[in-house]
Amino acid sequence: MSIKVGINGFGVIGRRVAYAVNKQEDMELIGIGKTSPDYKAKIGIEKGFNFYVPEDSHKEKFNKTGLKVSGSIDELIEKVDIIVDATPGSLGEMYREKYLNAKTPALFQGGESKDLAEVSFVAQCNYENSTGKNVVRVVSCNTTGLSRVLSSIDNVHDISKVTSVIARRAVDPDLPKGMVDSVSLDPVSVPSHHGPDVSTILPDLDIVTMAIKIPTTHNHVHSLIIDLNSSTTPDAIIDTLKNTPRVMLVSSKEGIKSTAHTFDLGRELGRDRGDIYESMIWEDSITVIGNRAYMYMAVAQEAIVLPENVDAIRAVLNTATREESIKTTNDSLCIGGPTS
Ligand SMILES: NC(=O)c1ccc[n+]([C@@H]2O[C@H](COP(=O)([O-])OP(=O)(O)OC[C@H]3O[C@@H](n4cnc5c(N)ncnc54)[C@H](OP(=O)(O)O)[C@@H]3O)[C@@H](O)[C@H]2O)c1
Numbered sequence: 001m002s003i004k005v006g007i008n009g010f011g012v013i014g015r016r017v018a019y020a021v022n023k024q025e026d027m028e029l030i031g032i033g034k035t036s037p038d039y040k041a042k043i044g045i046e047k048g049f050n051f052y053v054p055e056d057s058h059k060e061k062f063n064k065t066g067l068k069v070s071g072s073i074d075e076l077i078e079k080v081d082i083i084v085d086a087t088p089g090s091l092g093e094m095y096r097e098k099y100l101n102a103k104t105p106a107l108f109q110g111g112e113s114k115d116l117a118e119v120s121f122v123a124q125c126n127y128e129n130s131t132g133k134n135v136v137r138v139v140s141c142n143t144t145g146l147s148r149v150l151s152s153i154d155n156v157h158d159i160s161k162v163t164s165v166i167a168r169r170a171v172d173p174d175l176p177k178g179m180v181d182s183v184s185l186d187p188v189s190v191p192s193h194h195g196p197d198v199s200t201i202l203p204d205l206d207i208v209t210m211a212i213k214i215p216t217t218h219n220h221v222h223s224l225i226i227d228l229n230s231s232t233t234p235d236a237i238i239d240t241l242k243n244t245p246r247v248m249l250v251s252s253k254e255g256i257k258s259t260a261h262t263f264d265l266g267r268e269l270g271r272d273r274g275d276i277y278e279s280m281i282w283e284d285s286i287t288v289i290g291n292r293a294y295m296y297m298a299v300a301q302e303a304i305v306l307p308e309n310v311d312a313i314r315a316v317l318n319t320a321t322r323e324e325s326i327k328t329t330n331d332s333l334c335i336g337g338p339t340s
Contacts, residue, residue, distance in 0.1 A: 002026060003317060006052075006080035006104075008033035008073060008095060010040055012172050012302050013109055014086030017309045018049065019272060021084075023332045024310060026319065030080050033073040033087070037062040052076040077102045082313055085109065092116050096135060105133065105316050107309060110140025110197070120200035122147040123311035123329075124245050124340075127322035130315040138308045142166060142209075142220055143197040145279040145299035150226070151202055152244035153237065153293075158229040160291075162207040165223045166194060169259075169301060173217040186213040219259040222297040234286045237293055241281055245326055245338050246307065248278035250298075256282070262298045269334075275303035277335055307333060 003026060007018045010032050022029045031050040034041055035058050041051055042065075050070035053059050062069045070076075077083055077098055082105045085095055089111030096116055099106035108117055117137035119129045125147050130136045139147070150162060168186055171177045186192065192211035199205065241247050250256040256265060266274035280298040287294045307329045314325040327339040 002028040003313060003319060004028050004030050004079065004081045005313060006030050006033070006076045006083040007086060008076075008083055009086035009088070010034045010044065010051075011086065011088075012174065013305065013309075014084070015040060015044075016273070016275065016303065016306045017084050017086060018044070020306055020310050020329075020333060021313070022049075024328070026328070027310075027313065031070055031076045033076060034058075037065040037067045041067055074098065074102075077104050080104060082107070082316060084309055084313070100134060103134075106135050107312050107316070108135065108137045110138065110143060110305065112137055114197065114200050120197075121308060121312045121315065122151075122201050123308050123315070123322065123326055124148060125151045125201050127311065127315045127325070130312060131318045133316055136312055136316055137200075138305050138312050139197055139201060140194070141299050141301040141304045142168075142194045142222070143201065144304050144308055145220075145297060146194065146198050146207075146209075146222070147201040148244060148246055148279050149224075149241065149281065149297060150198070150205060150207070152240055152247070153226060154202070154205060156240045157232050157237065157293075159205065159226055160229050161227040162195075162205060163225040164194070164207070164209045166192065166209060166211040167221045167223075168211050168213045169216050169218060169220055170213050171217055172302060180213060180215050182215070184213040186211045216259060218263040218300070220299040220301055221259060222299070224293075224295050224297055226293040226295075228291045228293060231291055232288055232293065234288050234293075237286050237288070237295075238283055243338055245330070245340065246278045246335060247337070248276070248280050249283040250280050251283045253284060259298060262300065266300060266303075271334055273303070275306065276300040277303050277307050277333060278337075279304065307335065 092112040195207040195209035266276040285296040314320040
């Protein structure tokens with residue numbers, strides 16, 4: 001039996017989740033919530049997607065442009081087994097009430113406060129914690145990237161402390177918010193929200209993060225400093241990361257020296273939208289001095305949480321084990337490497 005899935009929001013994240021859900025053999029995409037009848041809605045309708053709107057005024061806008069509306073978002077919420085909410089961060093509280101009233105389990109995204117959900121989710125770290133929950137939060141792109149890499153290094157090499165300095169892309173490539181012509185401290189205070197957010201996934205990890213916003217649209221880059229309780233070697237860390245799901249080792253020796261190259265790598269791999277779903281670690285940046293390891297990591301902000309959203313659907317409804325779900329999702333999105 002197929003899982004009936006609704007997606008609320010069809011922007012940077014919701015669009016990707018919708019197209020990914022549509023590829024899963026155990027899921028049926030029932031409909032998508034959206035407010036404006038733009039090119040994304042038009043192409044979605046051409047592909048056979050059904051759109052639902054919050055209010056009659058939105059329906060009128062769709063009708064005026066000749067685009068069909070299948071009903072209200074309230075109706076969509078009633079029809080589905082689970083809803084993936086990818087609306088702007090500010091709407092979470094309002095929609096949470098609607099989902100709870102309809103007894104429809106919901107996944108929220110990392111822009112929402114951790115307190116909105118019963119549990120935060122990264123598939124390979126805590127898949128089972130979401131089973132049977134009503135409200136789950138798939139954490140943000142940077143938290144996902146950090147949690148995958150750090151949980152695996154901690155399991156094998158016993159981390160005592162992590163520091164990450166994050167250079168953040170200022171805006172997504174398709175958002176007309178304008179570029180910053182400066183390096184903005186984001187925020188000025190330490191830590192940035194990313195470290196505390198990682199603690200919602202890895203509560204025992206001692207981590208501090210700092211973040212600056214830079215005038216670029218593709219990828220965040222982390223300068224990672226990892227203190228360990230024992231000595232290790234770069235080769236041992238590389239071996240650990242090669243055995244970690246959804247981590248990709250990249251190398252300057254292959255010409256990947258910047259986010260221009262990681263972006264181009266995504267296009268070259270030929271995946272949907274040129275997306276890279278893995279945490280990307282520069283293999284030749286991995287250095288060990290004493291008990292301290294250093295490395296750089298890139299996070300493709302638009303794509304990295306996509307497989308987590310698909311896995312979280314199965315985790316909440318308990319339709320597959322962690323390993324089964326990661327494998328199914330990875331196969332559907334052409335993600336190679338280990339699944340456990
Ligand atoms: N962008 C990233 O890099 C990124 C990465 C990880 C996590 N996240 C998180 O993912 C969430 C969504 O972010 P995003 O970047 O995908 O946002 P986005 O691109 O702005 O998309 C938001 C979507 O929500 C729709 N929407 C607006 N008001 C609505 C309403 N009242 N009811 C239903 N739908 C409504 C919009 O539709 P219309 O366009 O038709 O108005 C749009 O499709 C946030 O929590 C964010 O923090 C974002």
